[in-house]
Structure formats: structure tokens, C-alpha cells
Amino acid sequence: MSAVSASPAELVLHPRNLTGESPVWHAGEQALYWVDIPAGTLHRWRAGDGQHTSWRADQRLACIARQAGGGWLGAMEDGVYRLSLQAGQRLEMTPYAGVSHAHPGMRFNDGRCDRQGRFWVGSMLDNGGPAAPVGVLYRLTAPDGAPRLDVFEQGMLTPNGLAFSPDGRTLYLSDSHPDQQRVWAFDYDPDDGTPSGRRLFIEKLPGGRPDGAAVDVEGCYWICGNDAGLIHRYTPDGRLDRSLSVPVAKPSMCAFGGPDLDTLFVTSIRPAGAGPLALDGALFALRPGVQGIEEPAYAP
Numbered sequence: 001m002s003a004v005s006a007s008p009a010e011l012v013l014h015p016r017n018l019t020g021e022s023p024v025w026h027a028g029e030q031a032l033y034w035v036d037i038p039a040g041t042l043h044r045w046r047a048g049d050g051q052h053t054s055w056r057a058d059q060r061l062a063c064i065a066r067q068a069g070g071g072w073l074g075a076m077e078d079g080v081y082r083l084s085l086q087a088g089q090r091l092e093m094t095p096y097a098g099v100s101h102a103h104p105g106m107r108f109n110d111g112r113c114d115r116q117g118r119f120w121v122g123s124m125l126d127n128g129g130p131a132a133p134v135g136v137l138y139r140l141t142a143p144d145g146a147p148r149l150d151v152f153e154q155g156m157l158t159p160n161g162l163a164f165s166p167d168g169r170t171l172y173l174s175d176s177h178p179d180q181q182r183v184w185a186f187d188y189d190p191d192d193g194t195p196s197g198r199r200l201f202i203e204k205l206p207g208g209r210p211d212g213a214a215v216d217v218e219g220c221y222w223i224c225g226n227d228a229g230l231i232h233r234y235t236p237d238g239r240l241d242r243s244l245s246v247p248v249a250k251p252s253m254c255a256f257g258g259p260d261l262d263t264l265f266v267t268s269i270r271p272a273g274a275g276p277l278a279l280d281g282a283l284f285a286l287r288p289g290v291q292g293i294e295e296p297a298y299a300p
């Protein structure tokens, strides 16, 4: 394994997220948005003045995507909603695309838009019981204005790690469950939004389980090593380039942001029993020395 760099991680904010996920940089606002899944909370941190605001929904909120025309999409328990940030820290939810899960207790999980603005999102069982391979990978589009969720992969435990190469021709997908811990790559047709040629991209991380991910301008894949406090960078040919550490065991997802897109923001998970002084559940920033790419908004 490549050397782990001494931790240059900066603590941005400590909202004690139970499951911080889905960091998304909003360049227009120079702000980072992310969610706390079980709390059903959307968070915003403004880089300019450090202001932190959060909004609460009445369902678990798994991931978000900016909408091209403004506002946010949120993938929740029983569907994808349009989110409106209300005064009083309330999140107004307008149904956009409903889903019929195969089992009770399922919800959405990781999600990301492709380079053309189609929204990809996975689902998983999260009912407090044992996991089951019932997770699905969906693609959300709205041909002729009518939203539809199409199924592409099935039998997943914890779909995660969604990312697209800079040219939009490779789709990455992980399954972070302990029984899987793999990352796959697919050829991706940007014209019709179809993946093919699934292949193993990473068999096993050198530390941790493969959770959320981001791609940088050089096409390298940054993946959080959950349970190992590490963020790993892989080259497009699947070689481990380096690993960076964060001062918590459970980094969950990363996203590039900042005025020059050269800051890697990392959300984290706060396990039950974390001590009052523990940093678990905080938001961190790293300076990896490489820029990210502005991630597309949902543009059906």
C-alpha cells in the first residue's frame, strides 16, 4: 500500500451527524450542502462566513442533487422529492418520483448525476435488522417531463461510491457492506445513459470499506475507507495512488469544493456510543493538491 499521508485534515464543523453523507458543492453560493440520513436533515455550510444552517424533513434523507433550474432533489424513503428550504428550518417536500421498494424498511442511499444530468441512486434495506441483497441501482430521468426510475442493477447490499469519469464514459459503483466491499467500473454511454461491461475495479481497499466517492480532474477516483479513517485515491487503471487520513474511523463520502475546487470535503458517521469529545460525525476538509470537477445538476 502507498504511504498514508500525515493527516492534514481540517475540522470544518462538528454537527455530530449520525450518518453524514452526500456532500455537494454549490459553486453559485460557495456553500457545501450535505445530509444526515437517519435524522432526515439537510445541512448547509457557507464558506464565506462559516454560517451553518440545517433543515429537517419527516423522512430519512439519503442523498441530494442540485436541480438545473435551482433548488434541490432529495432521495428519501418512498421516493425522490423536490426540496424547498423553508424558514424555521423546515424542509418542504414535493413528491417527484415515487418508488415501490421490494421490502418494507428500504430507503434510498448514495446518489449522483451523470455528466448529462441524469440522476443515479441506489436503494438498500435499512430496518435495523440484518442486511439483505435487495438493493437496486436506479436511473432517474424525465423524458417528456414525466419522471421515471429505471432499474439497472439488483441484488446489492449497500450501493455506494457512485461517480463518473471526467469524460462521462465510466461509471463507478461500490457496495460498502462488509460481505461485499467491492468497487466496480462500467463503460457508460453518455448519449443514452446506459452502463455496460461491468468489471471489478477495486477488489479490496487497503483500509476500510468502500463508501462514498468523488472523481478529480485527472480522472482519479477518491473513495472513503469507512472504519479505517482513510480516503484512498485510485488512478483510472485501478492503481492505488495514495491514502489520506482523517481523525475519525468512519469517513462516509467526499466532494470537491471551494473557490478553486481544490478542497476535498469529507462527511462522517457518528457511531452509537461515541464519546462527547469524539469528532465522529464532523465535516472535514483536506487539501489533496488536485482539483475536482464541478458536478452537474439534475437536468432531466
Ligand SMILES: O=C1O[C@H](CS(=O)(=O)O)[C@@H](O)[C@H](O)[C@H]1O
Binding pocket: 019, 021, 037, 109, 110, 158, 160, 176, 211, 226, 250, 252, 269
Ligand atoms: O447507513 C449507512 O451506513 C453505511 C455506513 S455503516 O455501515 O453504518 O458504517 C454507509 O455505507 C451507507 O452509505 C449509509 O447509508
